[in-house]
Amino acid sequence: MKKLLSLILAAMMLGSCMAGCAQNDSDSGNGSEGEDGPIKLVVYNNSGVITSTEASDPEIIQQVHDWLLEETGYDVTIITPTAEDDATELNLKLSGGDQIDLFWGDWTTYAKSGAIIPVNEYLDSKGADIVAAWPQEAWDAMTDTDGQIYGIPRSTPVSGNPLWVRTDWCEQFGMEVPSTIEEYEAYLAKVAQEKPAGEGTIPLLADINGKHNSKGLHNTFLGAFTEYGYTNWLDTETNEIKPAELQPGFKDFLETMNRWYEAGYIYPEFANLDVTTIRDLIKSGIVGSAAVWYSNLTLSMYDFQKNFPDAGYDYCREGLTGPAGLAETAAAASTTGALISARCQHPEAVVDLLNFLYDPDNYMISWYGPEGTYWKWTDQENHVYETIGEISGYHFEYCLTIGLPMEISVSGNNPQQARHQQYLSQEHTNLERVKTHFDDGVVYDQARVYEGCPTADDIDRMLAEETVKFIIGSRDLSEFDQFIEQLYDAGMQDWIDVHTQIYFEQTNG
């Protein structure tokens, strides 16, 4: 009996081990199409549209899924990122062989590694509405030197990092919304001294690894101290393209940031912040000013003003200025977009699906859920909608056409997104208050960059790491020249050479 029991136990252990292996195998398979069923598409929606950490109502998700299936014939499954670092999660999934047909990322990175395919032929056959929606500069940023388009754009050059200041606190201090660095520093000093929100008051909330590659401190302030702002620039003395950190004035920027940090103006955790924390802090009413990607503010405004009805945020509409002119640097026409995986078995279907959603009527359902649940048209012809109650059971999972063209193709009264919509439609594309990227439109092919500069990762790390250390004072600014020498020791000249070469090739200089 004992022997039998042992035998059964051993067999069970062996069985579970084998089952584990078998499960692993089946998970990694690509089952994109049934024999006769609809085409199955899997989308990893890391486009940035999903901002809530709460789960949506499964019934509403199912309704949107079924609507898409009925209208397009595609069985679309959405994977929502579970980690703050969604790019890493995505890479793990892609390299693990998971079926992902569509995702968002930087095409120059994924094309280099063979993870994505060009979409020219699919756009020609199925993507007319998509092509029409985006301006040429956005397509240029998604196109390689051979004319291959590697994805659908996500953004155009926009002003994304204004300095948001508490208007009610300005009023309380008898100040205007600051328009210069000096005025702003006076505001910071006042906030730090008065502590209007108590001991936890944060004079300046900034980030350094923000959404859409934004670096709050750099994008918001660097232009005030340097000629070009936070962008590569052409050193006319040597005729070389150099990174922003080598500009005259960068040290002044660091000195100012360090002074603000030492004075307790900058939130000490700025190098370690994620989007959720940033938004929670803003909603809690303790933030005096914010140098973060704009949507962290605009999408938090509803909850913030629910908590503090008389409070508000605004920024200098003419643009904050400093000794070197406009302080804010625009976000460049991005090489980030909607990309189709090389493992996708139905790329034409993916483009067809997206093209279907590049219609305001369909866009609204993908964005806010089925009509009648959380929204309804008030003027369908002109695409004006109104919301019904608070949108809480659907978090935009099926919205796959995120980006300015579709976001401004409709207008409505959703109080939850009122400030966001206002910013998008009236302020986002105003480039007069910012410095634009010097090398906008130039695409630096990552494969070539690594070929010319094998230590490019080391340089990236050094720029990021040492900059923060100078700001928080763990490295003294007297070592700034030594830092520049270290950059060259790590291969900066190779970096400059390869970027200069690519720049002049593409600008015919």
Add this chain to the structure above:
Amino acid sequence: MKQRSLREIGRYKMLYLFLLPGLLYFIVFRFVPIAGYVLAFKDVTPFMSLEQMLTSDWVGFRHFREFFNSYYFWNVFKNTAVLAAWRLAIEFTLPILLALLLNELHSKIYKTFVQTVAYMPYFVSNVVLAGIVITLLTTNGGLVPTIMKALGGEATYLLTDPNSFRGVLLTAIGWKNIGWSSIVYVAAMSSVDPQLYEAASIDGASKLQMIFKITLPSIAFAIVIMFIMRIGVIMNEGWEETLLLYSEPVYSVSDILDTYVYRSAMTGSMRYSYATAVGLFKCILGLILVTASNVVAKRLGQNNMYS
């Protein structure tokens, strides 16, 4: 001889059957993946098919050369060695100390309570551990900065301070693992003959003398085996906690081989083959460490992994 072996297997078939799942685990998850190190000598991406990977060109030791020539090679190597040494010191010595303290407790109920409380952190996932650390250290109402401020100090954010990061990391890892690691020693101590203590007590030995003359020599075999086993995994463990807690300002004191591999392969440039080469380098270091400690143990006349 062959027949004898088969007879032996037949005689102990139940035991061999029990061995099979474990053996399969090691074959599938430990030995088969070794073949993947071939990628260190090619230039592939994780998005290639297996055929593309296998038929791609060989690049020799290019990735190894690039790593050794990397500006941060010595920094990463030093961080790995320093953190591993600290972890070895903490996770090897403190569990023995805790086990010695537990061994001196006479109340069985109290001893069980202390043991349970000490073991519990081990079952906290690394993500939760990181969450606890971040919550404790946040300058926005965290317990530690609040106490620092109340004591007249400055409420600095310890997680981005290169001077304090290692201390925070090692404290968190120690809190999580020390209790659990002490189990082996507590078990070994329970097998020490109580008559030895009684005899020593009659002879007038102090508590400390009993610990150094009876307890520690009696569990020396366990200490040596655990030391060698710890050396074997020291290069592998602790990287998740580091990854979850570190950030750019503290890379200079926290970036270890594993986090470097992770960043190289899974973020930014996704240099899969390069990361595999660095991973292989780390494995070779681990193998050298285990072999060396095993040889040293043998020379000292202690039990080793194969005796």
